Amino acid sequence: MKSKIRFSSIVGFIVLLLLILPLAMVVVTSFGTEATISFPIKGFTFEWYHNLFQQPDFVDGMKMSFIVAIIASCLALLVGIPAVYALTRFQIHRRNWFQNIFLSPALIPEIVIGFALYQTLVISFGLPLFISLLIGHFLLCLPYVIRLLTAGMLDLDKSIEEAAWMVGYNKVITFFKIVIPNIKQSIMAAFILSFINSFNNIPITLFMNGPSLNMLPTSILNYLENNYDPTVSAVSVILMIITAALMMIAEKYLGLNKLV
């Protein structure tokens, strides 16, 4: 028994180390004075953070990633909320089949989705890159929305809606006055997870960015091809902070650990 505990704590420690150490390294190198990323650092500077905001690729990329993540998450919610409501509340023929379709983007490798969308939407149908990119990110977000909202809806007693119908509210008003306020937490959690996944996504984004369409993660990759300076560390730190902050909000106010 004792050796088991010791074993698992050693494994836990190794995993933590493998996870934390590289991240800590990135944080440290982002403050280094050398012109290339190196460890340990010889001096301390904020220069690379300053440089980061001088790079139009990074600034525009961050803006664009933000816009795409917000629009894609909202679209996924707009489609996902009614879909989940229907899936959990109505007698639907082949319910599981529909559920699996909505969840399927999570099962297909993202790089395949990216390639397939590029081939069909951009090449064959000639859709603008931005629209294709949005569709890709929407598909990426949908499974998170479906899964989190399904959990939320299943927790909600159906007779609460019936009680509202009984006292004179039709089904549409009941949906907005009773259902939505009671799954608010699931909606927020779904939004945050979608946002993070879209904001950090590379495989799908890779196929659909271009000179006029810079996304932050791909900008980082492009920058790395030509430069190996701590600006990349700095931008990584910023991405980490944004993601961690959102996860903390989700965890603290919404109890994400219960939902996922």
Place this chain on the structure above:
Amino acid sequence: MAQIKINNLSHSYQKNKQILKDLSLDIHDGELLSILGPSGCGKTTMLRLISGLLPMQEGSIIVAGGDISKVPVYKRNFGMVFQSYALFPHMTIFQNVAFGLKRKKLSKSEIFEKTLSILKTTGLLDLKDRMPNELSGGQQQRVSLARALAINPDVLLLDEPLSNLDAKLRIEMREEISRLQKKMKMTTIFVTHDQEECFAISDRVAVMNHGKIEQLDTPQNIFRHPKTKFVAAFVGYENFVPKQWAKEHNWRYNDIISGSQLTIRPEKIELGSNENILNGKVLVKNFLGNNYQYIVETELGRMKVDTQQENYEINDDIGLSFSEKSLIELEDGD
């Protein structure tokens, strides 16, 4: 207030699962009618059809002279109390009760006054600013009742409202329902599987089985003169005697009912008297508090006997006796 006429109601889930079979029922204005039956007998389906929560398939429902069969649930103006209370979790008690009133063409002050008055009537005034999850089960059910009554419904529907409460609260709550129902003279349909519960407060009781009403009568008549074996068994007649057997004993009974069975309550049978009618052997002896219950194996099968006598033990040979008057004739059910 309203009189309800249910005509030839039939309902089935899927193709061959018929829940209600050509059911007709008249409910008088202002009466409290209970629908009593085991789970799966169709009583909840019937209530949901009346409420409009379930779309009707066959038959019609007339309320106060108007056919409501096609009126959507939110326009029926019926109050409903759910088994699970079904309070709106994100609203205070006051908001829960006022919610339905906001749908009516009333001024804000009228809504406020009416809500306060119904909270006062139901004894909830002190709890009005609490959230539902801060209330006990009994209090929550009280709020549910207040919410249903607030819209001044034409009909009040109660779907097993007491079954999630503990024994003491259950009695308290059913008296509250009865008091408010009489005070407001509201036509009420009360669905339950508990005979004691519904006998205590009902004007009439409809005993349901397999989608049909087996007997519709006052609680007294159902208790004293059950019509079928099912009703008898449901209201505590545990013993059944073939009419043929009684005939062989040259017993007089009315013989106006064509059935083949007679029934007798466990407390109407005596043990060990001088004029034994049946001989048997004690199989089980249970202490029930007020009395003992013996299960006795006889030539008529197992008979249950409730008695004060405690001096018999398992495997004792004993004699059973009962009078002709305590036997009740039953119709053959189908």
